[in-house]
Amino acid sequence: MNQDPSNKGTNPATGEENVKKHYLYPSALFAERTPYLVDTVLGSCVAVCLFDDHKKIGGINHFMLPLWNGEGLATPKYGNIAIEKLIERMIQLGCKKENLKAKLFGGASQINSSMEIGLRNVEVAKELLSQHRIPIIAENVFGKVGRKLRYDTGTGQVMMKFLTSSNQRENG
């Protein structure tokens, strides 16, 4: 029901009705030719939003840990897999790598976490994006509080909101 493509919403930027909505869960990624409003909630997880300004196509991932080390399945739960797969998917949709621009969010440090996962998630994202020569044109990372994102994949715009204790519903 959450992935129902007919789920319609209002575009916050344009006020337009009938934009399709998608809720992005941790370990998943999303990229479509048609515009969507993609919502996601980030704690120490990181989301990379890619946008091709020529094709007006956007894609987003949401990874939980920095590196896949060969254990278990190679899913986009891991930054190195999630970023490579998102770029691949964008290229499959007809985007050119040199036209891609990135926005980076998340990586908050969570209480009781000595591993600094948020920090390492952001580092991996920056390192891989720079290897692919994809510029990061906006970022809001680190800190102590989680974030909610709404990414408009048709315009590349991201609405971000810090989680407050009243609306805290962090799942990554």
Add this chain to the structure above:
Amino acid sequence: MKQELTDKELLQELQRRFDKNQEMLQAERELIKQLNEVNQKLVESEKVKSNFLSNIRNEINNPIASILELSKNLSLGVVPVDMQQQCSEMIHSEAFELDFQLRNIFVSAELEAGEAPLSVISVNIRSLIDSVIESFVRKIGKKHLILKVEHGITDGTIFQSDAEKLHLIISNLLSNAIQFTNEGGSILIRTTIDDEVLIVSVIDSGIGIAPEDQKEIYDRFHQVEAGSTKSYGGHGLGLSVTKALLDVIGGTIEVNSTLDQGSTFTIRVQQMEGNMNEDVFSSDGNDFLFDNSEDDMLF
């Protein structure tokens, strides 16, 4: 104002910097070692993956060959009437096996692509577990295994989660228990819900897993006993798919096992919220907009 250092202070400072450099060098060595290990694992994993199709060829070919042969005989009418039911049961069992293996393969491909969408609904846990058992009941009977279910939850208990994923997770655990338990052994399924966490244990009296093998059982395509002479079927995807599915629905898995005595696999799944799609962007003035003009960056 310039401050003079005494020779002693200078030496101390140099020593401090030298120690710090040593420390950093040590950390770097450590990191390189870790990276080498990761690299080694990746190389191995890729190798196994490229052999995947040839590895699972038998898993797919054998059931198909049986189904083709048995159904041909049935349609030709060469199967005596009293054997027909048995024959169709065999066709069903081979097709079931094939369907189950293929489902794991397709789900693992979806998971690796990040395309395993969640669909959270109200799940009746007892009927879900009953339907898993129902699908394996012939296999259990064929091996003369004793299956017991101890429900710590009342009939009709509803739990918010992804029913299809839970079904495949529990199917994989039960399928493994059946596969790795010798004829006449026993399997126990135990369920309970504790503070919004669903706990399901599948306990078998099977061959067990040695401690040194336990950390590798979740690796894809990994089976403890590999090669063409292995005594147990399967493609070694079941537990890696199970673990990745649990990641997606917010769960964990743990194993307790003693060689030759049996294994207990326990999953813990957090209840999910029914509708994550509600409007998270109420306008209360705490919004930040990141548009595309580079000189208009807010952060």
